[in-house]
Amino acid sequence: MRATELARRLAERAEDVVRVLLPAGRREGHEWRVGSTAGEPGQSLGVRLSGEKNGTWADFSTGESGDLIGLVQAVNRCGLHDACTWANDFLGIRDDRPRVLGPPKGYAVPSRDGINGLSAPHRDWLVSVRGINPGTIEVYGVTSKGAAIVFPYMAPDGEWVGAKFRKPDKTMWQAKDCRPWPFGMPAVPPGTRRVAITEGELDAMALHSFGIPAISVPMGGGDKRKQVWVDQAFEWFEPFDRIDLVLDADNEGEKAARELAKRLGLARCFVVVLPHKDANACLLAGMTAEQVLACIDAGGTLDPEGLHAVGEFSREVIAEADRIDDGIRLPWLKTHNLLLLRPGETSIWAGINGHGKTVVVNHIIAHAAIVQGVRCCVASLEYRIALWAFRMMGPLAGTITPTKQFMAHIMERLEGLLWVIEPGITAKAERILELFAYARARYGVELFVIDNLTKCGFADDDYPGQKAFVEKLSDFARATGVHVAVVAHMRKGDNEDHPAGKFAVKGSGGITDMADTVVEVWRNKPRERVLAQCESDSSPVPPEVAVQFTTLLSVLKQRANGIERQFALWFDRTSGQFMESRGQHARPLVDFSTTDREEVSS
Numbered sequence: 001m002r003a004t005e006l007a008r009r010l011a012e013r014a015e016d017v018v019r020v021l022l023p024a025g026r027r028e029g030h031e032w033r034v035g036s037t038a039g040e041p042g043q044s045l046g047v048r049l050s051g052e053k054n055g056t057w058a059d060f061s062t063g064e065s066g067d068l069i070g071l072v073q074a075v076n077r078c079g080l081h082d083a084c085t086w087a088n089d090f091l092g093i094r095d096d097r098p099r100v101l102g103p104p105k106g107y108a109v110p111s112r113d114g115i116n117g118l119s120a121p122h123r124d125w126l127v128s129v130r131g132i133n134p135g136t137i138e139v140y141g142v143t144s145k146g147a148a149i150v151f152p153y154m155a156p157d158g159e160w161v162g163a164k165f166r167k168p169d170k171t172m173w174q175a176k177d178c179r180p181w182p183f184g185m186p187a188v189p190p191g192t193r194r195v196a197i198t199e200g201e202l203d204a205m206a207l208h209s210f211g212i213p214a215i216s217v218p219m220g221g222g223d224k225r226k227q228v229w230v231d232q233a234f235e236w237f238e239p240f241d242r243i244d245l246v247l248d249a250d251n252e253g254e255k256a257a258r259e260l261a262k263r264l265g266l267a268r269c270f271v272v273v274l275p276h277k278d279a280n281a282c283l284l285a286g287m288t289a290e291q292v293l294a295c296i297d298a299g300g301t302l303d304p305e306g307l308h309a310v311g312e313f314s315r316e317v318i319a320e321a322d323r324i325d326d327g328i329r330l331p332w333l334k335t336h337n338l339l340l341l342r343p344g345e346t347s348i349w350a351g352i353n354g355h356g357k358t359v360v361v362n363h364i365i366a367h368a369a370i371v372q373g374v375r376c377c378v379a380s381l382e383y384r385i386a387l388w389a390f391r392m393m394g395p396l397a398g399t400i401t402p403t404k405q406f407m408a409h410i411m412e413r414l415e416g417l418l419w420v421i422e423p424g425i426t427a428k429a430e431r432i433l434e435l436f437a438y439a440r441a442r443y444g445v446e447l448f449v450i451d452n453l454t455k456c457g458f459a460d461d462d463y464p465g466q467k468a469f470v471e472k473l474s475d476f477a478r479a480t481g482v483h484v485a486v487v488a489h490m491r492k493g494d495n496e497d498h499p500a501g502k503f504a505v506k507g508s509g510g511i512t513d514m515a516d517t518v519v520e521v522w523r524n525k526p527r528e529r530v531l532a533q534c535e536s537d538s539s540p541v542p543p544e545v546a547v548q549f550t551t552l553l554s555v556l557k558q559r560a561n562g563i564e565r566q567f568a569l570w571f572d573r574t575s576g577q578f579m580e581s582r583g584q585h586a587r588p589l590v591d592f593s594t595t596d597r598e599e600v601s602s
């Protein structure tokens, strides 16, 4: 766990921490008072035990201050890593990650034979040609072996783990069979919680010359195997809050940044872009430490796909102000602008068995395709394709008995407007999604209809399966900007004499939550009963019943505009169309002139 996170956890138990760490102190109000980090009784050092600044401390005589991990470091006189280990033990946090304890077997320790300090020409090359600060050279322990400069790869305590050799002409080699390890650990001060990683030893030393703690990867840029060394040194990286990836601005540098961030934790890695090729080039170009630090502070995060800062959508958000609520219209004028089949959305068309869901939806499809030119794709799973298409003739022709010529003409008109799918017997739901995706990509279909949900290969009571499918359909609609309309069944309840409501949609909890719009199709059965009775006893139909609608569309949910209205319709058996007012006559949606008749019959 990172140091700052651990400090936060310690702060939750600040009083317990100071009682263990500084037992000679005592509580005074909201603070723990003690003489100094040496732990003697006194007043100079105060640790906040409650409130917003809980866990922070300051020693007024030395000016030191910080959080509880810093206090552990100061009191125990230890580095960050040991302070974090202390905190983990104190908090009882177990770390299950397998550790590499001590130098793992099988790695060689680099030989120091023939290494006798840094030669004058090498020092001169590093300082004069590469601009490295002489103090930095000491910290990194750079030395010479014959004609080669030696960059020792050390553990924090200065122990050699590996070594790289370089002649000023850029010939390079590494000590054989050593443990993969980064360069420059001793250059990182024990208290720091931030470190930079560069792509070469001289770049790490260049950053250090600017006063920025830096280490270098051992095997250059690139991904995968080039960065496996992180596993060896992971423990050392653990407490750092922030890791600045100051890599080369090329393909290999980018690959390395992604790989390192993945291995070290995306959330704490920042990718730095420098104005010159690398850190050493910045040093040689005369940049100031402030300028370089500003570049490093401006490093970008490697956010995982799918996470966005809302500001990225600024233009789209403002454009929403001009967006007109639009979508595919239903055949009835009174519904226009109140109930739409919007792109990117899913609607559920629910009703009790036999209440006219299919005929309503067929009329909607016919109108969308022919009147609005919307490309539609239908999974009509209750009928053979030919029978379903034959039933579509009614609303399209305005009569359920069109001539064969008229039918042939309609079929021609539907070319490029209507597709049907036959999903087969097994894995129907998956197949439907595949075929929909293809129809969208290949033919630009805008309206997809499933009639009905229970025929998509689910068991009657497999509501979780149905819900998951509706969720996939919603994702598909949203991702592709199409509208998906799904016909679903409703529970009947005591009788069919009134609309059943949203909660009667089978599996409603999940399915209606997923959908943007839910419409109930209800057939006026009480009216039909009165008409049948009047017919059988030859009595006049009561006028108030005669004028009643035959079908009611109840909008039970509409996420986009919140409008939940009811629309009365009159079913016309002779066409399969629904009229929007009583006494209105069906009309063909497809025109069929005498000329058309001749063309079709010839």
Ligand SMILES: Nc1ncnc2c1ncn2[C@@H]1O[C@H](COP(=O)(O)OP(=O)(O)OP(=O)(O)O)[C@@H](O)[C@H]1O
Residues within 6 Å of the ligand: 351, 352, 353, 354, 355, 356, 357, 358, 359, 360, 382, 489, 523, 524, 550, 551, 571
């Ligand atoms: N308002 C109405 N008046 C008279 N007949 C109607 C009315 N609405 C639908 N019908 C007829 O009822 C029958 C059943 O309609 P439809 O198949 O569309 O119902 P459904 O709700 O889809 O049924 P299911 O749930 O069984 O699939 C059809 O013959 C249709 O013409």
